[in-house]
Amino acid sequence: MFILLCLLHLQYVESKVIYFLPHSHDDVGWLDTVWNIYDNGPGVKNIISSYSTALSKDSGRRFVQVETIYFKKWYEEQDIETKQMINKLIINGQLEFAAGGWSMNDEATTYYEDIIDSFTGGHTYLYEQFRIIPRVGWQIDPFGHSSTFAYISYMMGMDGQYFARIDQIDKSERLKNKNLEFIWNPKPGIELFCHINYRHYSSPPGFDFDPLRSSPEIQSNQVNQKANQLLEYFGQQANYYKGETIVHTLGDDNEWSSAESYYKNIEKLIDNINQKNGTQQIHFSTPHQYLKRLNQQNLQYSVKFDDFFPYSDNHQSYWTGYYTSRISFKGYVRQLSKEFQQIKTFLSKQISYDNIKDEDELLQLLSNHNQNMGIVQHHDAITGTAKQFVNDDYIKLLQQSSTLLDQYMRKHVSILTEQLLEYKNYEYHTCYYNKTISECKQLDVWLNQNKTVLLALLMNQNRIIKLPVPNLHYTVLDENNISLNYTLLCDNQDCVLYFIIDEDNIEETQFYKIIPSIDKHPFNTKRIQISINDDTDLSTILNNQTKTNNTFKLTYAYYVSSSDYRQPSGAYIFRPDGQLNPYGNIINSSIHYDDIVTELIIKRNDVTTKIRKYKHLQDEYEIETFLDSIEFINKSGKEIVMLIDTDIENNDTFYTDSNGLDLQKRVKNYRETFNLIDTEPVSQNYYPVTNMILLNQTNGQTVAIINDRSQGGTSLKKGQIELMIHRRIGTDDRRGVGEALKEDIDDPKCQKTNTCNNKKGISQTLFHQLVFFQNTQDPNKARKIQLREDMIALKYFAEDFFSKFNIQKNKVIPQSYLDEIVVLDEDSISKIRIEPKQQYFIVRIHNLQEVGIIDFQLPKSVQYYQTTMNGLMTIEEWQSTKLNWQTLNKTKTQIQVNSFQVQPQFISTFIILR
Numbered sequence: 001m002f003i004l005l006c007l008l009h010l011q012y013v014e015s016k017v018i019y020f021l022p023h024s025h026d027d028v029g030w031l032d033t034v035w036n037i038y039d040n041g042p043g044v045k046n047i048i049s050s051y052s053t054a055l056s057k058d059s060g061r062r063f064v065q066v067e068t069i070y071f072k073k074w075y076e077e078q079d080i081e082t083k084q085m086i087n088k089l090i091i092n093g094q095l096e097f098a099a100g101g102w103s104m105n106d107e108a109t110t111y112y113e114d115i116i117d118s119f120t121g122g123h124t125y126l127y128e129q130f131r132i133i134p135r136v137g138w139q140i141d142p143f144g145h146s147s148t149f150a151y152i153s154y155m156m157g158m159d160g161q162y163f164a165r166i167d168q169i170d171k172s173e174r175l176k177n178k179n180l181e182f183i184w185n186p187k188p189g190i191e192l193f194c195h196i197n198y199r200h201y202s203s204p205p206g207f208d209f210d211p212l213r214s215s216p217e218i219q220s221n222q223v224n225q226k227a228n229q230l231l232e233y234f235g236q237q238a239n240y241y242k243g244e245t246i247v248h249t250l251g252d253d254n255e256w257s258s259a260e261s262y263y264k265n266i267e268k269l270i271d272n273i274n275q276k277n278g279t280q281q282i283h284f285s286t287p288h289q290y291l292k293r294l295n296q297q298n299l300q301y302s303v304k305f306d307d308f309f310p311y312s313d314n315h316q317s318y319w320t321g322y323y324t325s326r327i328s329f330k331g332y333v334r335q336l337s338k339e340f341q342q343i344k345t346f347l348s349k350q351i352s353y354d355n356i357k358d359e360d361e362l363l364q365l366l367s368n369h370n371q372n373m374g375i376v377q378h379h380d381a382i383t384g385t386a387k388q389f390v391n392d393d394y395i396k397l398l399q400q401s402s403t404l405l406d407q408y409m410r411k412h413v414s415i416l417t418e419q420l421l422e423y424k425n426y427e428y429h430t431c432y433y434n435k436t437i438s439e440c441k442q443l444d445v446w447l448n449q450n451k452t453v454l455l456a457l458l459m460n461q462n463r464i465i466k467l468p469v470p471n472l473h474y475t476v477l478d479e480n481n482i483s484l485n486y487t488l489l490c491d492n493q494d495c496v497l498y499f500i501i502d503e504d505n506i507e508e509t510q511f512y513k514i515i516p517s518i519d520k521h522p523f524n525t526k527r528i529q530i531s532i533n534d535d536t537d538l539s540t541i542l543n544n545q546t547k548t549n550n551t552f553k554l555t556y557a558y559y560v561s562s563s564d565y566r567q568p569s570g571a572y573i574f575r576p577d578g579q580l581n582p583y584g585n586i587i588n589s590s591i592h593y594d595d596i597v598t599e600l601i602i603k604r605n606d607v608t609t610k611i612r613k614y615k616h617l618q619d620e621y622e623i624e625t626f627l628d629s630i631e632f633i634n635k636s637g638k639e640i641v642m643l644i645d646t647d648i649e650n651n652d653t654f655y656t657d658s659n660g661l662d663l664q665k666r667v668k669n670y671r672e673t674f675n676l677i678d679t680e681p682v683s684q685n686y687y688p689v690t691n692m693i694l695l696n697q698t699n700g701q702t703v704a705i706i707n708d709r710s711q712g713g714t715s716l717k718k719g720q721i722e723l724m725i726h727r728r729i730g731t732d733d734r735r736g737v738g739e740a741l742k743e744d745i746d747d748p749k750c751q752k753t754n755t756c757n758n759k760k761g762i763s764q765t766l767f768h769q770l771v772f773f774q775n776t777q778d779p780n781k782a783r784k785i786q787l788r789e790d791m792i793a794l795k796y797f798a799e800d801f802f803s804k805f806n807i808q809k810n811k812v813i814p815q816s817y818l819d820e821i822v823v824l825d826e827d828s829i830s831k832i833r834i835e836p837k838q839q840y841f842i843v844r845i846h847n848l849q850e851v852g853i854i855d856f857q858l859p860k861s862v863q864y865y866q867t868t869m870n871g872l873m874t875i876e877e878w879q880s881t882k883l884n885w886q887t888l889n890k891t892k893t894q895i896q897v898n899s900f901q902v903q904p905q906f907i908s909t910f911i912i913l914r
């Protein structure tokens, strides 16, 4: 019986229509830099020219364009005739834009706001240029897929999404059960149709006619035989899909630079098949045309609720290393992202106050930075899986556009200073975040020269302000000339000034004076040497109590990276060789207590940890970890983890965020939708921790860690959180990058003495916020910290020529209709983000709460309407044109909200006309 069923299952099924999707997968930087890939080799420049010319010769031909950053560059270089030709190809449906973000973003290590920005930028360009909005997702190469991406994709107005990489066991089970097409329901009301490609994103084997791979050209006497071979291949494929139409990619990495001959070879086969008078027809098509055709068949699909992490392509190969790879780059991108969001909202308000003179220049700067931020969200950029020189180029691009924006901001703050304080010609500086250290050089110089420094603080929502300063005594004045309570914590000569501001005193633009004391003797941070070991409960020490409710220990450990020939560890793949080893012995530790903060410093070889407990924050600890270069001998790399041990009985269950939004339930050695084969006990349990990881027990006792950049994380032991915080590896994992993840830099010691020419790895400072809470009483506590960390203050410094603020004059605080956008419950965990465009503002209201709908209001005096997440379609337009799909099983129950409410972990988008 079993054999018979198998035979029936594999029987040749004739599908009526076969759609070929010609496409080129053009990585936005990977083995070469973004713009070299455009110019050199087959070159994206040549590819687009080649396929568009070929399309114009035959109206039966189709092409799928994906990476908008490349298309924009190419289009700008064309003459008027070519531009007209492109417009024609778009209008007649030959050229279709899929996805349409600046790049094909990664889904594990990206933050949700950056994904939204990349799509909004790309889509806005396509809309303004061609009046089109992509309606189909195309994520054919990212290494696993996230629930939040599915949500964003759906809210951008996508009718469905294509992808290729899912866990190999999952794929074989989906093949067997005809579930390669399904409905993804990551949260209530979000039902995204998904298509998983039959054979990665390549052409059928033997039918790739690009010069890069070059299947031999089809001779006239071979056409019939080759056509039959192709039909046989599609006959097999049709066994695994439900519809009477099937679809297949035609292309690969950087293909179609010789489009005419590619089309011609395929056309020989198409003509032969279509003339056979058989039941099968084959056409060039586009991804959205396939969705429309399939949608008409009224099929029912199974429903998927969880996400597609981690991805593995064989039993030894879990792609869980890239969640952490290149920590410095990941940290830099996140820092820029936070600043960019704050700057856009701030400047939108300045525009609405009529306070911006050179708006065109400003919009151009924002647009350039948006494009570069979009480029680095690419699935071989933020992932840390590009070659070293390509990564250096990404940093250069980001530095260029962020520096220009920063210059603009500094000039603008100078204007504000004149308006608000009547201080003229103040020249501002900022502290740049560079590859390894935060520097505030100019601040240091002024303070050391006993000069008063004016601090302009924009968009601040935090009560604690931190500044790296020289070791001196200070007076910190607020705008009422009230001297603020401060402390200075020094570790050798590295000092940080901490001062607390009043919660009621939080405005969009605030000024403070930092006045160094003439008294030159250094501030004395009183530290008490204490004796601790890896088993010490740190909460009792930090709280100066014998017993607390939230016991925790902190240690570091490392895995030796596997160099096993079957699967070595590398930039993509994490494969440990054996168990954890302790990393860094404690050399000494000391503690400082005052009425603002308690700081414990633990020095180990290669790691310095500073744990701070602020007096005004309950059950929260800030962990600052300085990691020195990872040393390794020969090829044995090391992958460093931070371990937090607690008393929480988490029952093999933990939660990780999805691009900063919805927590995903993870159970050790278990997958929700398929049977996991236990082959890699550590790396198969690693998940992306883009923003937080959380453990809880049945009584609601919870611990969470909020990180400052993407990392891989898991919980392998009871009550323990394991986060991979750095990796330096001597081997390549054979997934294409062809380099070991070493991140070598010159060893300064060697340069000085000229006695050696060793390289060393990068060093880095990382921040983690650790918090304990009762999930039943305060379910939004961890989200509150996420919000605080996102809403960073923008800090600008200038030499100040006045030692006091002039309080006689009342500061005039401007108001506009944008200030009327408010979330009604002030204590709710929500964000209002505003982005300026020429004719309108995009306003997004984010509800970050785990529990609780938020209500908001919009200005009464201006016109607005609710839209898809890219701001380009009204909700009504979208609803009346979207494809709806039928499901076999029940989807998540929707919560009913009105258009001035946002449900938990959702975002509402509005256009406010200017």
Ligand SMILES: [Zn+2]
Pocket (backbone or CB within 6 Å): 025, 027, 141, 379, 380
């Ligand atoms: Zn790729």
